[in-house]
Amino acid sequence: MKPERYTRFKDISVSERVLNTVFLLTIGMGYLMALANMYYTHQGLDGKAGLTIEDVVISYHGKSDQTRLGTAINGIMKSNLRYSSDKDVIMQWIHNGADEAGYVDKVQPILDRDCIICHTPTINPSLPDLTHYETISEVAHEGGATLATLVRVSHIHIFGIAFILFFIGKIFLLCDMNADVKRVAVVIPFVAMVVDVISWFVTKTTPSFAYVVVYSGALMGLSMGLQILLSIYQMWFYPRKKSNY
DSSP, X not given: OOOOOOOOGGGSOHHHHHHHHXXXXXXXXXXXXXXXXXXXXXXTTTSSSSOOHHHHHHHHTOBTTBOHHHHHHHTTTGGGSSSTHHHHHHHHHHHTTOOHHHIIIIIHHHHHHHTTTTSXXXXXXXXXXXXXXXXXXXXXXXXXXXXXXXHHHHHHHHHHHHHHHHXXXXXXXXXXXXXXXHHHHHHXXXXXXXXXXXXXXXXXXXXXXXXXXXHHHHHHHHHHHHHHHHHHHHHHHSOOOOOOO
């Protein structure tokens, strides 16, 4: 019985290799932009420059002596306010209980002017929604990300990333290497993504799980990056049949 033959990169046309390559490079660029967005979203929440474990803890679990909005206003968002006195207005409002009347009278004009350009769900669903009082109240009181926020962000994250990993994996399966290695390799980023999302919810109650958030996210990115690099290498630098298609 003749053994079954599988398609490899050496068997596909130049046109297919070009299409696969530009797709992988575009996805790689998009992932780098996502990392930059994640950095600027979470860094500075602890009042210090740079992204730290404490920033991750504050994002999901919160900070016992400060609200998420107060931490951001004192840190990363401080430079976005047009007037330095606006920080004192917002902090005083938080200190007084963050009531709706004070929000409408004093805080809403500041946030509408300086903050909602980024803190709008349609623009950036990963950032807190500062467009109306109900969602601002979630970050103006003690505690980290709310359950509703985590559910909203996680379902977008899972649906979007799963499609990307699927297409990267489909291309990676054309690599000429051990079949068992490929099977494990295509599963790892999916597992890492699921663990990452689950750890968001766990970190909300157990802050030490912030390390799992970091490590699982790094594993997903690393495994995805290796698939992209190996696929491009084998498409263009591995022995293959000539094709003019």
